[in-house]
Amino acid sequence: MNVVAxxxxxxxxxxxxxGSNDHYPEERPAHKARVAPFRIDRYPVTNREFALxxxxxxxxxxxxxxxxxxxxxxxxxxxxxxxxxxxxxPPGPVDMNNTHNWWHYIAGADWRHPRGPGSSLQGLDDHxxxxxxxxxxxxxAQWMDKDLPTEAxxxxxxxxxxxxxxxxxxxxxxxxxxHQANTWQGQFPWQSLDEDGxxxxxxxxxxxxNDYGLYDMIGNVxxxxxxxxxxxxxxxxxxCCAIDNPRGGERERSHDPRDASxxxxxxxxxxxxxxxxxxxRRYRPAARMAQPIDTSTCHVGFRCVxxx
Numbered sequence: 001m002n003v004v005a006x007x008x009x010x011x012x013x014x015x016x017x018x019g020s021n022d023h024y025p026e027e028r029p030a031h032k033a034r035v036a037p038f039r040i041d042r043y044p045v046t047n048r049e050f051a052l053x054x055x056x057x058x059x060x061x062x063x064x065x066x067x068x069x070x071x072x073x074x075x076x077x078x079x080x081x082x083x084x085x086x087x088x089x090p091p092g093p094v095d096m097n098n099t100h101n102w103w104h105y106i107a108g109a110d111w112r113h114p115r116g117p118g119s120s121l122q123g124l125d126d127h128x129x130x131x132x133x134x135x136x137x138x139x140x141a142q143w144m145d146k147d148l149p150t151e152a153x154x155x156x157x158x159x160x161x162x163x164x165x166x167x168x169x170x171x172x173x174x175x176x177x178x179h180q181a182n183t184w185q186g187q188f189p190w191q192s193l194d195e196d197g198x199x200x201x202x203x204x205x206x207x208x209x210n211d212y213g214l215y216d217m218i219g220n221v222x223x224x225x226x227x228x229x230x231x232x233x234x235x236x237x238x239x240c241c242a243i244d245n246p247r248g249g250e251r252e253r254s255h256d257p258r259d260a261s262x263x264x265x266x267x268x269x270x271x272x273x274x275x276x277x278x279x280x281r282r283y284r285p286a287a288r289m290a291q292p293i294d295t296s297t298c299h300v301g302f303r304c305v306x307x308x
Contacts, residue, residue: 181219
């Protein structure tokens, strides 16, 4: 398909029930939120669009740069090479308590080489760009005179005016037996049935849009938001009232590189092609994850917004 750059959808804003009381603890409690009108990209940013940004600006992503050993005292030098996190499918069942059984730092993996050295973007121009950190995504957004969405803006847009359905298209994961988003089928992480026709990312727009005309808000790739991660129950709110334009924690924690839990984290939304009923049911508008701002992976991308 021919994806049109800078194609955006006007969202009128309004009040909605953000979060969920029915799934993962970090989604609770569901609470009323109000967002102002904004515009959001119809599709996630693609490799084609990101390549233009790189050509025009000379931007070098974090995954293409070596880590400073002063920031990671005692680290294995092999982990300081330009690298990114790649999913590697194991040949059979593994210990599900150890994510290193399928996630690997691979030297040479970056947005141009999404599966590591030897891979390329051939045939992937209209797939969402991946292996971008928060700073990489924000740099692109600012180059476009845009911003990254808040968590509330993103979730409001993803719901497409449907509330409180579980999925962006209704209450069933499939409709008439057809998959509505690029997610994992089979026993994660070793058995991929590919019932939806995709093992990795899919071209943006491969599935039907939501009721706002937005594509790939669910599945395919996780998407960065601008909010610092905090638990929903830390929001100061009253059950009777909607929170206006809520934001996550505004303050960045100090970063001690020796403590992985201290790395500042932003909220990412939407789930990815690696989300599976057998492991991660985060292919829903309410779902959320905390992503370290210095970490890029093969299943995280982004889209942009305009306000005012």
